[in-house]
Amino acid sequence: MLIKVSSALHIGLETVGVDVEINMASRGLPGFEIVGLPSKAVDESKERVRTAIVNSQIEFPSRKITVNLAPADIPKEGSFYDLPIAVGILSSVLDFRIPKKALFFGELSLDGSLRHTKGALLLALYAKEAGYTHLFVPKDSVNEAAVIPEITVYPVAHLAEVVEHLAGRYALEPVVHKKTAPSFDGAAVAEFDMAEILGQEQAKRAMEIAAAGGHNILMVGSPGAGKTMLARALPGILPPLQTTESLEVTKIYSASGNIPAGGGLLATRPFRAPHHSTSLVGLIGGGSKPQPGEISLAHRGVLFLDEFNEFPRAVLEALRQPLEDGTVTIARSLRRVQYPAQFMLVASANPCPCGYLNHPKKPCICSPREVQKYQKRTSGPILDRIDLHVEVPAVEVDDLAQHFSVGKKGVGLAPETSQKIRERIQQARDIQQQRFSSDNIRVNAEMKNAHLKQYAKLASDVEQILRQAANRFQLSARSYFRMQKIARTIADLEGVQEIEVKHMAEALQYRPKINNEE
């Protein structure tokens, strides 16, 4: 007797249908075999399935059972074949029919309950594409799958539930996707509010521009100046993820098992801050079963590299291509996987090995040679891909406290809250979205030369300023175009159509600064 249950298999972010064929032979010694290139986790499914069935008070059939995972030539990984196998076996024992247009997916616990299993969203997407209508997934993973409204998704808590349901003695209640999940107000929770950071007016403004246009940014400053704090406050001013973006991001997280049990669509932009000891594979992605790296987990969000100069050079160099393309392709002998990696790079670095170059109080003890060597650790091509360069000078706590203390009015501006800054950024993003509606890009930072010609035209007086600056500050051709992009974003923040001299002039503040020490 041959039974067929439909399931699927994930390769990177792609999903391929898998037929779980189960043969219950009436002859031969009782046994249980899985074929079709199962990995260790899939092979061990035998023990989980057997025990779960027994623990569900159902007798395990003492017949020769052969399970084939077709297509047989693609290696199968993961623990989610437990449910289709168990359901298939039980359909013969308890004599119920398995619906044709249904997919089964989930890892069994020994007591017969189902565990949170990674990749439920990918499965739902595949189901929609391949014309399946019903989906049985573990209860804890159901929010992910329910994102796709076209599919009826059943939350399964226990093996017995699904069996009874299929036998028609019990009705599982399908989950209805709530359009706005409770966490979907979009406002990211940042560790700090921008208003909590006193001083650093220019760096904050640079952050605002970076967030508005999706630009990469490099902060250079002494230890304790507030670089990390600024970066940690960044999520608070980022606009929420749009629905399509959210789906892209959730896919990556779902595939790599980064969504906690019960979690659904991600609403806030990812903020990833890998330590500088992170390996190349950890950052870029890879492994024999290519996993997404930090750059992909930061897709549509922020990749914060603290102590930028401390990252091994090879690791940083590997960032070059993803920074340019917004995707990373990981090729292995057996498979080739592409992960999106459209992130905003926020890097911070010390100006020199001791960290106190240009510090107002502490003398720098580095020789110019050491400083030069330190700064050269990051290669030109990487620095060239960073739009905004900003110095974060050390702040004198006493001065600041005095300046912002109550009662002292008129001088200086009170720091703005993240909320207020985010509103401006949202407005700038809206303008960009409208502008690029037919261009397949989202933000100013992604503009290519053709876009610049079209959307960031410079009036003659503005161009003259830029030309002048290019000569005086020795800007490379690449930074010349970067200045144009930043000016575009600054104009967007103001809600102005034409790039004016003042926008370009401000943009020039964030040019790459050549070290004056030589």
Place this chain on the structure above:
Amino acid sequence: MVRDTHIIYKEDALYPALLRGIPDAPARLYYKGTWAEELFTDCLAVVGSRHMTSYGRRVTEQLVGEVASRGVTIVSGFMYGIDVAAHKAALGAGGKTIAIMPCGIERIHPEYQEDIYWRILETGGLVLSEYEGDSMPAYWTYPKRNRIVAGLSKATLVVEAGLKSGSLITAELTRMFGRKLFAVPGPITSEVSKGTTKLLKEGATLVASSDDILEHYGKKRASGQASGRASGKNDLEQKILDALQQEPFEVDLLARTLGMAASTLGTTLSLLELQGIIKHEGGKYYVD
């Protein structure tokens, strides 16, 4: 040509008289470049910390530039920091400069300043050392070298110096040789101004402008700078310039002091910088 090494002995007529006058004048000197007697008529030693601040650099550029352009030869030790800033300022002003090396004559130390080394030679300056070959500098060669720096010069200018520094050794030697000692005042909070402050307390001559030095050499004063720039500026630009004239500022501090947003301020600063009126250096803005 300029790359060739020559030797001059203490007995030679061309050996600088000032140097011959010091107690342990070197018996022979190795040199590269073209030996010209007039190079040694008016020498000023400029020494200071390796860890100069941006203040130190600016002072060096200004003072040395003005003094060198009036025909005073700048003598220094080719070390990074104030030394090389002095050499550079002299070259930039079209003046002559002499570098006294603490290592063998065939060695360029520090190596990465090679371009300046050759520029010194190409512009009619000299590179001197009392050591032959390409021996490495040692702890004891630096102070020994300093006696030549001080010995060649009618006066020594100390720009920035810590309390324990070679610059103070040079200053001490200068006094011992009975030469004039100049020191530039600096902020008393700065580590590298403690040495100069000490020198000033002990009676060194305070230098507030290049005139103070030029007077000692009997040279004409560096005519008062015409500062007719302050015209045609709008209110904001004038406010910024007024503030910067008092003190160099970081953008943030300037924004706070003037009570304006960093964005607006940045715009104006960029425009002023493009016009060459102000300069960004070491994180701060200066009136150029």
